[in-house]
Amino acid sequence: MISLTPRAERLLKALIEQYIAEGQPVGSRTLVRQAGLEFSPATVRNIMSDLEEFGLIRSPHTSAGRVPTERGYRFFVNSLLAVKPLYALDLSRIEGHLLADQDPQQLLESASGMLSQITKLAGIVRVPRRTQAGFLQLDFLSLSASRVLVILVSQDGQVLNRVIHPKKRYSASELQQAANIFNSAYAGLSLEEVKRCLVAALERDSEDMQQMLRSAVEMAHQVFTDGEFADDPLFVSGESNLLAFPELSNMEKLRQLFDAFNAKQDLLHLLDHSMSSSGVQIFIGAESGYESLASCSVVTAPYEVDGKVVGTVGVVGPTRMSYDRVISIVDVTARFLGGALSHDPADDA
Amino acid sequence: MISLTPRAERLLKALIEQYIAEGQPVGSRTLVRQAGLEFSPATVRNIMSDLEEFGLIRSPHTSAGRVPTERGYRFFVNSLLAVKPLYALDLSRIEGHLLADQDPQQLLESASGMLSQITKLAGIVRVPRRTQAGFLQLDFLSLSASRVLVILVSQDGQVLNRVIHPKKRYSASELQQAANIFNSAYAGLSLEEVKRCLVAALERDSEDMQQMLRSAVEMAHQVFTDGEFADDPLFVSGESNLLAFPELSNMEKLRQLFDAFNAKQDLLHLLDHSMSSSGVQIFIGAESGYESLASCSVVTAPYEVDGKVVGTVGVVGPTRMSYDRVISIVDVTARFLGGALSHDPADDA
């Protein structure tokens, strides 16, 4: 554990705040002037020297001021940061955006857009995992002789659809019948449970199973396997905000970063990981463990629907970001979003 | 109309091809050497001088070679370009990508991804307008007391869903009944016709209309108005490919460009416009009419499903792109995509 004198802490805090605000390496004199410190630049230099030994700050080169290291940011965030309450303006903006429309998908998407607008960074929202949602209805629709459209609806209003190609051909009424079987058999279960039941049904000896039921199971199983959970479960917006930061103007890295936004793989892992703990989480630079997010920080917070954590909202930006402001915004957004998505018993009061 | 001597045309062609290949202003000597011309650099300079007067090429500065202007590219594309047949490799790659899966949404998305991969530019695909698709089924599902999930399925397998908030509360069976009314009344119509019918039904005096039917009409109408056609009708991919082009490394412009990709508004207009004419269309630089696409070119081709133009595929890149190659690729992609989406009578042969 790093332990610093109160003075050193104060200095580090001032330095990081100054650097976050200006983006330039900050020197001893500037720091004294700007932070109104009651000791001299020389003293500041001595303290800075200590901080540098701790690995909290570093000089980009011999005679430029100091810049926080990732470790410095981490210490700052852990020990020095006083999260300010949000301005009423921001609060009302968040609330306004999240109440505008109630369609879950739209809500999630607009949450992402809102995050990027307010923070001027990239906003990300992890869509609730379908596995946890409750099963509501399954539909089979015949599109052509060999193509059947399967529509799966969960209780929270999410709709998943996929075209499958069953080996055998089915009439419209057969399809209807199959759907009915499922809808009565699986009513009220979670999608995860439904999936388990399907696998179990498949493994059971099928001799005594109605031919129809068996086909239905096979069809439904096709829906549940293969890529089902990868169905665009992530909203990203405001990537272009990141182009404004000079520290990210390295084309090579920028490209990596944008590829990561497109592939979504890394981000998904990160968000899923963040979903397991509660409250705001912050990944500074390499802490995220993803090459593509080097020199970026990610601030996330899981959100709860009806008391259960189902997804995560977050923000991606350069390590030099206003952590206090971003943290509040992400935190509040997660709360509001959860609230807006929850099934209030007094639903339409 | 610009008319050039054959020699000047040949020279312009060589110059533009050289510039497209290298990205550097091309001088008289390089041109002679590279294109194997049988006259001297001095002669080339004289001709270049003429071409410059025509506004087909220009010098970035006094002593750099010449660079094509937009007008030059336009002339090149119109009169000089010999579209090469595609390499078998590319052909098979396109075909492979577009046959991999048959789900229409996935197909469109993978077409966009494939375009960006093969051209190393940004790929865009305009999703078929729902208005033209045939109506297949409508479903009302009650999510909670005041929220009803409406699922609309078109004959091509597209699924549209939206949550509405009817004023009155309905039981599950009432909802079912309403859906039945629609499904029988509107079977086989196009969505556009369905919409017209709904509006007409609303305007008709409702005294003699069953209360239930009336509510159903109102509900369905809610689905069809408000944002329905704006439902993400555009796939964009490979934006990050554009980061690799030095001519687009101006952060300000880059940002504009990426915002255009996100907002999708300008692109949509452009693609819709391109849908009205047939065959490959090319917008060079300012020709597109959109500020954000300045110094970019867009190559598009509409695709047909069952003989009707329903959407557009395209590619966005810097004005300096391999038009011949890109044109073939976009053209072929449009054809394959249309084919893959069409309902072959021998559907599952």
Next chain:
DNA sequence: CCCTGGCACTCTCAAAGTATGAGTGCTAAG
């Protein structure tokens, strides 16, 4: 009349030199 070699000229780019200023580390005195 068109082509070509030659030549002066222009302009960018890169390298090298120079000044400047911000900032440091160290030391010695308070």
Next chain:
DNA sequence: CTTAGCACTCATACTTTGAGAGTGCCAGGG
């Protein structure tokens, strides 16, 4: 422990210089 002072370092900006690429124009030759 703090502070003032001083020598030192180094990035940055500016200038100079030379090289190289390329042009425009002219005058001679087919």
